[in-house]
Amino acid sequence: MNVTHVFCPEPHVRTEGEDSRHVPEAKAGQAATLIRNVANLNDQKLHKELARAGLPHFETVEDCRKRQIRDNALMEAAGSIPSQLLHALRREECEDFDALPFDSGASHLAKRLYRAECILSATPLIEAAGQAHLLTAIDSTMRRPVGKLHTVSPARILRRIKDCLRQTSQNARAICGVEACFDLGADDNKFWAPHVHCVVAGINAAELRDSMRDAFAHSEVYRPTMVQPITLGEVARTIGYCTKRGDILRPEYTAKNGRKQRRKQRLRSHLQAEFASWTAEYRPKDFVALVGFKRNGHYLVTT
Numbered sequence: 001m002n003v004t005h006v007f008c009p010e011p012h013v014r015t016e017g018e019d020s021r022h023v024p025e026a027k028a029g030q031a032a033t034l035i036r037n038v039a040n041l042n043d044q045k046l047h048k049e050l051a052r053a054g055l056p057h058f059e060t061v062e063d064c065r066k067r068q069i070r071d072n073a074l075m076e077a078a079g080s081i082p083s084q085l086l087h088a089l090r091r092e093e094c095e096d097f098d099a100l101p102f103d104s105g106a107s108h109l110a111k112r113l114y115r116a117e118c119i120l121s122a123t124p125l126i127e128a129a130g131q132a133h134l135l136t137a138i139d140s141t142m143r144r145p146v147g148k149l150h151t152v153s154p155a156r157i158l159r160r161i162k163d164c165l166r167q168t169s170q171n172a173r174a175i176c177g178v179e180a181c182f183d184l185g186a187d188d189n190k191f192w193a194p195h196v197h198c199v200v201a202g203i204n205a206a207e208l209r210d211s212m213r214d215a216f217a218h219s220e221v222y223r224p225t226m227v228q229p230i231t232l233g234e235v236a237r238t239i240g241y242c243t244k245r246g247d248i249l250r251p252e253y254t255a256k257n258g259r260k261q262r263r264k265q266r267l268r269s270h271l272q273a274e275f276a277s278w279t280a281e282y283r284p285k286d287f288v289a290l291v292g293f294k295r296n297g298h299y300l301v302t303t
């Protein structure tokens with residue numbers, strides 16, 4: 001199974017048939033995990049924790065700053081962002097890591113911290129729930145032309161997936177993230193393609209495949225859902241993949257074998273501005289859904 005021609009290229013996920021280590025059932029003591037207050041960790045410690053979890057090359061503050069400067073300039077030029085919000089985001093172009101980021105979906109630093117929190121908190125709960133799978137689902141009714149991404153509601157996309165996972169199994173545990181890449185077809189067909197990546201545990205692969213196939217049967221996409229096993233050591237990295245800021249351009253091309261494939265490129269300026277403005281309407285957590293566990297004070301607990 002090859003994800004690259006249908007969905008976002010990263011990360012490497014074991015395909016069917018490759019070794020996937022079985023993870024033992026949850027122990028009682030693993031039912032809750034402390035939400036790491038990543039905002040209070042210094043950056044060196046944050047990177048150390050993430051490296052220990054399997055992400056040695058997590059995005060840096062400097063990466064975020066560079067992207068923030070670019071996004072702010074693009075949104076300002078497009079006139080697509082309220083000046084007050086832009087002013088708050090401008091602070092993140094220059095302030096130290098110690099300054100808490102503004103909790104906007106358009107803030108790269110806020111998104112980074114939220115991702116780190118998801119990775120460090122959810123990984124033990126997912127690992128304790130048995131074999132995990134990466135689920136990718138794309139609903140063609142969510143496609144939008146240029147200029148219309150703002151009409152997509154991340155909550156609506158996430159609700160569909162959450163309902164479906166809960167109906168499939170009471171033991172389902174998942175962390176799901178919404179992205180919107182821009183698909184550029186060889187036949188000049190172009191549109192935003194919002195989709196979801198989830199790390200799911202507590203449901204066996206066959207059940208997960210069947211229920212998703214039914215739920216997305218209406219989606220006019222070649223292979224609207226995909227389910228792939230994740231090895232134990234890859235859970236944290238795959239949660240990082242699901243919660244990343246998914247804003248890429250995917251032009252279609254014909255590969256040597258004659259199949260239509262998509263490559264990953266940076267979004268063009270006007271699309272980058274549109275994507276950033278869309279995220280500015282939400283908070284980082286609005287792009288992520290938890291199933292089977294929830295926040296309870298400083299803990300993530302199973303429900």
Ligand SMILES: [Zn+2]
Nearest residue numbers: 007008179246
């Ligand atoms: Zn994606």
